[in-house]
Amino acid sequence: MQSGDQVFTLPRGRVASWLAEPGKETPHEIRVSLVGTLFGTLPIFFGGVFNTVAVAWVLELRHPTAWFQFWLAAEIAVCLIRFGVLVIARKNAQEGKATPTDLYLWLAPLWGATVGYGAFVCALSGDWVATTLSFLSAAAMVGGICFRNFAAPRLVAVMIFLSLGPCCLGALVSEQKVLLLTLLQIPFYLFAMSVAARRLNSLLIATMIAERENSHRARHDMLTGVLNRAGLFHAAMSGSGSRIQPGMTLMYLDLDGFKVVNDVHGHEAGDTLLTQVANRLRSIVSTEGLIARMGGDEFVVIDDFSDYAGPDELEKVVTRLIEDPFWSSTGASMHVGVSVGITRVTGDEANIDALLRMADASMYAIKRRRTQRSNETSLSLNPSA
Numbered sequence: 001m002q003s004g005d006q007v008f009t010l011p012r013g014r015v016a017s018w019l020a021e022p023g024k025e026t027p028h029e030i031r032v033s034l035v036g037t038l039f040g041t042l043p044i045f046f047g048g049v050f051n052t053v054a055v056a057w058v059l060e061l062r063h064p065t066a067w068f069q070f071w072l073a074a075e076i077a078v079c080l081i082r083f084g085v086l087v088i089a090r091k092n093a094q095e096g097k098a099t100p101t102d103l104y105l106w107l108a109p110l111w112g113a114t115v116g117y118g119a120f121v122c123a124l125s126g127d128w129v130a131t132t133l134s135f136l137s138a139a140a141m142v143g144g145i146c147f148r149n150f151a152a153p154r155l156v157a158v159m160i161f162l163s164l165g166p167c168c169l170g171a172l173v174s175e176q177k178v179l180l181l182t183l184l185q186i187p188f189y190l191f192a193m194s195v196a197a198r199r200l201n202s203l204l205i206a207t208m209i210a211e212r213e214n215s216h217r218a219r220h221d222m223l224t225g226v227l228n229r230a231g232l233f234h235a236a237m238s239g240s241g242s243r244i245q246p247g248m249t250l251m252y253l254d255l256d257g258f259k260v261v262n263d264v265h266g267h268e269a270g271d272t273l274l275t276q277v278a279n280r281l282r283s284i285v286s287t288e289g290l291i292a293r294m295g296g297d298e299f300v301v302i303d304d305f306s307d308y309a310g311p312d313e314l315e316k317v318v319t320r321l322i323e324d325p326f327w328s329s330t331g332a333s334m335h336v337g338v339s340v341g342i343t344r345v346t347g348d349e350a351n352i353d354a355l356l357r358m359a360d361a362s363m364y365a366i367k368r369r370r371t372q373r374s375n376e377t378s379l380s381l382n383p384s385a
Helices: 014-020 028-039 042-062 066-095 101-125 128-149 153-173 177-219 229-241 258-265 267-282 311-323 352-381
Strands: 249-256 290-295 298-303 337-344
Touching (some): 014 028, 014 101, 028 066, 042 066, 042 101, 042 128, 128 153, 128 177, 177 229, 229 352, 249 311, 249 352, 267 290, 311 337, 337 352
Antiparallel strands (some): 290 298
């Protein structure tokens, strides 16, 4: 999952993957985000630890036997290990390293088992006060288990079963017959909380998918599918500007004669042409490159074009790419030209706004020279004009 700049590793083992499974149709990036929520925050972690360790410590003082001493030692050991794994996982996530997600998921049911063990030994002791306190502690933890881990409903069910299941066994061996009521309460509680966790999980996934779709629409051009202006700025600056590196090239493209296409063939044909332009640009851009439609008939491409001899060769390739005929849905041939402004990213200048200004200025300089040559040609052909 992802929490801010923290990205936690998905579980790799079969059991851990089963515990964290949210649903079959959940996209990968949302699975990553869901796993991240399982790690929670340190205040939440310490709240749960304080409850279980405090109860085990108080009841060990009340019954200083090997059974209770083992319970206290197990609680402390599991909580310390979980804390250490949590700290390491959060640190690794911040640094972009693999996180011990499998171990963390294994420790969660183990913690639930220590709570259940304590409730069971309290019931065996015949101490009504200790049994009530341990059962109450186990029941109190269930709410936290459900609402902290509902990103993984199976994990919730396993933890509740391990923490409350021993209460049912304890009720059977206890001399307090009134505890037999738990044989009805706990299965119902387990079912209800598991259903609640699954419904919350479904709601969370649906919300995440909707947010992802809204974010995609906000940052992508609806016609061509490439980035829009806002999406280009966001993508260029993600990871503290790591998407734009020295040595890369930014091209600013403006289609020449696009208005004529709209006037002659109609706006639907113009839309088709823009979509085909975006597809052609994709053919020369790597997976690390960026393509954006800045509005109207203007496009921006950013990538490492080091395979080309230089800006002149790159401009020729792009010009041929765009000036080849396009075809409308009715089979009509459509032609446009292109003006290309090119700027190279240096170590001193990797700011997307400054790069766009330089490439835009270069593009309009090319347009002015082209217009000037066209005028000069007209004058030479018509000396009397």
